Amino acid sequence: MTRAVLSAGSNVGDRLAHLRSVVAGFGDDVVAVSAVYATAPWGGVEQDDFYNITLIVEGERTAHEWLAAGARLEQAAERTREVRWGPRTLDVDVITVDVVGGIVVQDDPTLTLPHPRAAQRAFVLVPWLDVEPDALLHTDVGARRVDELVAQLDSAETAGVRRLGDLDGDW
Numbered sequence: 717m718t719r720a721v722l723s724a725g726s727n728v729g730d731r732l733a734h735l736r737s738v739v740a741g742f743g744d745d746v747v748a749v750s751a752v753y754a755t756a757p758w759g760g761v762e763q764d765d766f767y768n769i770t771l772i773v774e775g776e777r778t779a780h781e782w783l784a785a786g787a788r789l790e791q792a793a794e795r796t797r798e799v800r801w802g803p804r805t806l807d808v809d810v811i812t813v814d815v816v817g818g819i820v821v822q823d824d825p826t827l828t829l830p831h832p833r834a835a836q837r838a839f840v841l842v843p844w845l846d847v848e849p850d851a852l853l854h855t856d857v858g859a860r861r862v863d864e865l866v867a868q869l870d871s872a873e874t875a876g877v878r879r880l881g882d883l884d885g886d887w
């Protein structure tokens with residue numbers, strides 16, 4: 717049994733429907749889902765705002781299998797890869813994976829864990845705190861509390877992340 721923290725984002729097409737497809741796709745493996753946040757684009761590409769969620773899943777999958785399951789949902793949303801950090805119907809990133817006795821640390825051609833850019837991304841960290849207020853992220857300089865990482869981000873970065881409401885809510 718493993719537990720994964722996943723980040724899903726969309727800024728093309730029906731953003732909410734794309735995020736809902738992630739929760740539906742992981743089905744009974746979903747343990748918790750954050751609220752939906754409208755987030756300013758991170759990474760310097762001018763584009764529409766994203767909707768983002770962070771979710772926690774548990775199941776009998778390896779880290780690579782969580783990645784592959786996310787990639788299948790991206791394909792189902794007709795995700796294309798044109799510009800790095802550019803617009804997309806759906807992006808599913810694996811942030812960190814817990815196994816009995818610790819976390820998965822790896823860096824191979826298709827999967828780096830924990831996600832190397834998560835600590836800089838308010839669009840990942842702020843929703844994560846919804847579902848795990850005491851969350852820890854293992855960074856290059858050791859384990860860090862996610863709330864402290866958020867507090868250290870530039871205020872312009874956190875100001876660009878706005879809570880909209882629950883994925884199933886009507887707002």
Ligand SMILES: Nc1ncnc2c1ncn2[C@@H]1O[C@H](COP(=O)(O)OP(=O)(O)OP(=O)(O)O)[C@@H](O)[C@H]1O
Binds near residue numbers: 797807
């Ligand atoms: N932790 C991870 N989560 C998701 N993809 C990863 C991870 N580590 C490595 N990858 C690889 O990154 C590749 C490119 O992913 P993608 O196109 O979604 O990148 P991106 O979302 O634009 O940028 P970023 O990697 O900064 O989130 C994927 O095909 C995947 O193999």
Ligand SMILES: Nc1nc2c(c(=O)[nH]1)N=C(CO)CN2
Binds near residue numbers: 726758759
């Ligand atoms: N706000 C926000 N910005 C992004 C996102 C995302 O999901 N949300 N995904 C990206 C591709 O990794 C690049 N930039």
